[in-house]
Amino acid sequence: MARLALVAVGVAVLAALPLVVSAYTVSLLISILAYVSLATAWAFFSGRTRYISLATAAFVGIGTYTVALLGDHLPLPLVLAIAPVVGFAVAFGVGLSTLRLSGVYFVIFTFGLAELIKQLVIWFEINQTKTLARYIFVNAGGTLIYELLLAIAAVVIGGVWWLSQARLGYALRVIGEDEMVARHAGIDTTRVKVLVFAATSAVMSLVGAVLSLRYTYVDPNIAFNSLVAFQVLIMALLGGVGRPWGPALGAVPLVLLFELLSGTFPHHFGIALGLCFVIIVYYLPGGLMGLVDRVRGRAP
Amino acid sequence: MVLFEAILSGVLVGGMYGLIALGLNLQYGIARMMNLAYGETLMGGAFTAFWFLTLWRIDPLASLLFSVPVAFCGNWLIYRYLLTPLVRRAANRDVLEADTILVTFGLLFVFQGVALVQWGGEYRGYTYLAVPVHVLGATVALNRVLAFVAAVALALALYWLLRATRLGGALRAIAIDPVAAQLVAIDVPRLSALAFAAGGAIMAVAGTLVSMFLSFNASIGIVYTLKALIVVIMGGVGRMLGCLAAGLILGVAEALGAYLVDPGLTLAINFALFLLVLLVRPQGLFSRG
Amino acid sequence: MQRRTVLKGGVSLLAAAGAPMVARAQAPKSIRIGYAVSLSGPYAPGAQSTTWSQYKLWAKDVNDAGGIFLKKHDRKVPIELIDYDDRSQIEEAIRLVERLILNDKVDLVLPPWGTATNLATAPVFNKHEYPAIHYTASAMRVRQLGPRWPYSFWALVQPDNGTEPLAAMCAQLKKEGKIKGRIAIMHVADQLGVEMATAMVDACKKAAVEVVYNKSYPLGVSDLQPQIREVMALEPDAFFCFSYPTDTFMVTEQAQVVGFSPPIFYTGVGTPFPAYVAKFGAKKNGVLLYGAVDTTAPGQKEYIERHKAMFNRGVEIGSIGTYGTLQILQKAIEQVGEIDRKKIRDAIASGTFETIADVYTFKDQVHQTAWAVGQWQGDEVVGIYPADKRGAKPLMFPKPKW
Structure with a gap:
């Protein structure tokens, strides 16, 4: 109970931050919170079941386009409610059709899917609207976006923490270890996988929708940016996918590292970032969570 | 006639897809290393050809004498000194895969960053063998034909090597089960390094040939890595002829799609076909089991 | 904020007192x-x-x-x-x-x-x-x-200013009987390509010239020959490709390979690049392109x-x-x-x-008379349209065969 109170106080402090810090810090926090939510959601499905998805960009993009298409016509809360529903529906269909795939096949399938969706959106826009540009003139300041993302991040991490201790988290882990065993243990693997995939994808769409409020200008290449998928994957792997806090622990330092490097070594960003990755893999096996465990003296 | 030329044009593009995927098929299919920095070797080969031609008027084909050994040694060093420690410490294949993805993702940034600093980011291209060849009344460019011929020759050579030689047998054993291969006295680390290095060498060839008809720049590598991955997965991991066939199918589908449906949909058709193949045959078109 | 006000106040005070030396000392x-x-x-x-x-x-x-x-x-x-x-x-x-x-x-x-x-x-x-x-x-x-x-x-x-002169040029050449006025448009499926093509179609409609072909291709396509062939079969006498560098190079090279050489040949971003010069040498002569400068x-x-x-x-x-x-x-x-x-x-x-x-x-914050169309003439990109700009050169027509 004391821990819960501590967390509540922590969230309250974070929520009050925009009152005291500069707008630039808020924008940095926005990035951190967005990636915390994305990485946590991603890891809850992909990290546990070992179905590595590269479709993150597709679901973020679906959220972005929901705002771009509906932002002018519907009130903002309604648009933000629709985005995750669309993401859920698409992911549900995808989940059902990809059940037979596993390992690297699933990875590449999800990548191909994201690219296919992007190509189709491009084609649709060209033939329907005769332009690729969409403009989002929703009146949302940095603070509102920050508070929304904070709420999402709190709910997602809390939800993942709670579900990890519930039957569902256990079921996911068994699926990740051996799907056959999971089935024999009476787990409806299909239902668990598809529902969790769809739910975590809905979170991604919601994050994409909220982030797009900052954009003004959107086109498919921005909305469906495959780099986002890779970054989320790297963050989760860096943090460690096994624990509720792991992905968040990977996202925070990486966003800060990106920020530091792009300011300090603007011309050598790639080199510096690449070397950081190599060093992390060799000197931080098991991700940052593994390091935390070792410091605490627990077995990894 | 136009239809025939469209198909022929697609076949040539398909050959190029097969060509860029062959090396990855060796690295991932045989040496079992997911190398995200794979496309950077292509970028290196392309830049080598470009600089040799622009600075010293050396024929791009002759530049292969330089870029292929360099790519071979470079990839061998990467395998030996960066990836082998990961193989040794990995508790299981999942951990190894996650580690290699992270390390090679890092290498991708390093190589791309070095190329950007060294050569700048602008587009490069040169004209070489851009002469029309007439095949049964249709016209195609000689440089594209050359890439196609190289793809077919390399795919057949690798197929023969893997199927008909002792070395090939050992390599296939590694691909199927490295632990068991070790038990039957196959030098797994050495042969894996060899396969990985050979994959890099083939990518240097692909880079040289592709640079003859497609412009490139320092950030182009990842595009080819992802394209190669799709072809490898579609054709079946470790299957050399499957790889070529998958490339051809994608190329012809693109060309037919452009001609019969809408050129704006070529890439969409490409991805849709790939996804469909995966759904119907999850292990790739030409894999058993 | 406060400091700056003080600073400003101080500067004007000192300036009024006729002490430029001190004012200089306070310059950033x-x-x-x-x-x-x-x-x-x-x-x-x-x-x-x-x-x-x-x-x-x-x-x-x-x-x-x-x-x-x-x-x-x-x-x-x-x-x-x-x-x-x-x-x-x-x-x-x-x-x-x-x-x-x-x-x-x-x-x-x-x-x-x-x-x-x-x-x-x-x-x-x-x-x-x-x-x-x-x-x-x-x-x-x-x-x-x-x-x-x-x-x-x-x-x-901007896309409208960038394409209106092209349509007007075609209408004029058609009136003079130099071309039949059949226009083919290809464009990359990215924002600039799409908006240019859309504006071009509108401009052609206004100028009463016929657009016989207008289709996109995806960014990152690796072969444009089937599409060029389709365009060729329609026998256009003006070809406009609103392209990005990679496809600018590709469409130009493939047009040369299949021998597609209409009297008007326009390509987009990348046409004036040094890499383009290195690749195509003298063949660039007469190619029209997006934008220009006053040489x-x-x-x-x-x-x-x-x-x-x-x-x-x-x-x-x-x-x-x-x-x-x-x-x-x-x-x-x-x-x-x-x-x-x-x-x-x-x-x-x-x-x-x-x-x-x-x-x-800038009128309404837009440079309304920006250079719209340039052309390779010899080893130089010269500005063609708007034709009333300082430094504008007459159009070279027809483009020499490849």
Whole structure:
């Protein structure tokens, strides 16, 4: 109970931050919170079941386009409610059709899917609207976006923490270890996988929708940016996918590292970032969570 | 006639897809290393050809004498000194895969960053063998034909090597089960390094040939890595002829799609076909089991 | 804020007392100018050659001359550049502009590279009232954005201005009986390509010339021959491809291979690049292209020399144009005589600026008479349309066969 109170106080402090810090810090926090939510959601499905998805960009993009298409016509809360529903529906269909795939096949399938969706959106826009540009003139300041993302991040991490201790988290882990065993243990693997995939994808769409409020200008290449998928994957792997806090622990330092490097070594960003990755893999096996465990003296 | 030329044009593009995927098929299919920095070797080969031609008027084909050994040694060093420690410490294949993805993702940034600093980011291209060849009344460019011929020759050579030689047998054993291969006295680390290095060498060839008809720049590598991955997965991991066939199918589908449906949909058709193949045959078109 | 007010008060007081020496002592040590452009990622090729290199060269030129003259302090003040890499990501670009303004508290911010990045960061510039002359951005929408974004200026030709002269040219040639007036359009499926093609179709409708083909192809396509063949079969006498560098090179090479050589052959971004010259040599003669500069503009020759000395490569019209926008900024600052962003904005909005690329004036914040169409004539890109501009040359027609 004391821990819960501590967390509540922590969230309250974070929520009050925009009152005291500069707008630039808020924008940095926005990035951190967005990636915390994305990485946590991603890891809850992909990290546990070992179905590595590269479709993150597709679901973020679906959220972005929901705002771009509906932002002018519907009130903002309604648009933000629709985005995750669309993401859920698409992911549900995808989940059902990809059940037979596993390992690297699933990875590449999800990548191909994201690219296919992007190509189709491009084609649709060209033939329907005769332009690729969409403009989002929703009146949302940095603070509102920050508070929304904070709420999402709190709910997602809390939800993942709670579900990890519930039957569902256990079921996911068994699926990740051996799907056959999971089935024999009476787990409806299909239902668990598809529902969790769809739910975590809905979170991604919601994050994409909220982030797009900052954009003004959107086109498919921005909305469906495959780099986002890779970054989320790297963050989760860096943090460690096994624990509720792991992905968040990977996202925070990486966003800060990106920020530091792009300011300090603007011309050598790639080199510096690449070397950081190599060093992390060799000197931080098991991700940052593994390091935390070792410091605490627990077995990894 | 136009239809025939469209198909022929697609076949040539398909050959190029097969060509860029062959090396990855060796690295991932045989040496079992997911190398995200794979496309950077292509970028290196392309830049080598470009600089040799622009600075010293050396024929791009002759530049292969330089870029292929360099790519071979470079990839061998990467395998030996960066990836082998990961193989040794990995508790299981999942951990190894996650580690290699992270390390090679890092290498991708390093190589791309070095190329950007060294050569700048602008587009490069040169004209070489851009002469029309007439095949049964249709016209195609000689440089594209050359890439196609190289793809077919390399795919057949690798197929023969893997199927008909002792070395090939050992390599296939590694691909199927490295632990068991070790038990039957196959030098797994050495042969894996060899396969990985050979994959890099083939990518240097692909880079040289592709640079003859497609412009490139320092950030182009990842595009080819992802394209190669799709072809490898579609054709079946470790299957050399499957790889070529998958490339051809994608190329012809693109060309037919452009001609019969809408050129704006070529890439969409490409991805849709790939996804469909995966759904119907999850292990790739030409894999058993 | 407080300190600045005190400073300003102090300066005017001392100036009134006729003590210029003291005023000079209080002049800023440097004018701090920041920017975030794509130094890595997919936008890096364009951003490096067109934008980043020009920022560097301009800063060097200004500082070699001692700096920008600030009347108020009666002295030249050098420029200090603060550069960031937005990694070709919109989200980063937005945040880095905020970082420059709020954290680094720079005096001015230069715009990023690319239509998308410029449009996405424009609200930040305007929110904090930082003037920006956007060069690498072209979209129909900017014409409506003026009142919303008073601090944004658009220096490049926009899709409608960029295509109307092309349609008019075809109509004229048709009237003279030189072409039949069958127009084929191909375009890359990216924002600029799509908007140019759409504007071109509209312009052709108005000019009563027939569009026999108009289709897109995806960015990153690896073969355009089937499409070129389809176009060829329709026997157009004017071919317009609103393309990006990779496909500009590809469509030109493949048109040569299959022998497609209509009397009017136009390609988009990439046509004036040094790489294009290296690749196609004399065959470039007569090819029409997107944008141009005034080759007779004073100072351009010297600029090209300096550019070559600094980067050891040729220039392209985009980089000359970008450099021109920096000269506008410099002149506006010198007119105002101090770093007062509101006044600088007003100076840009109302002035006429002679630069090495063009004479720029902004009406409704858009450079309405921007160079629309250029052409390779010999070894030079010359401006063709608008035909009434200084330095405009007559159209070379027909384009020589490949």
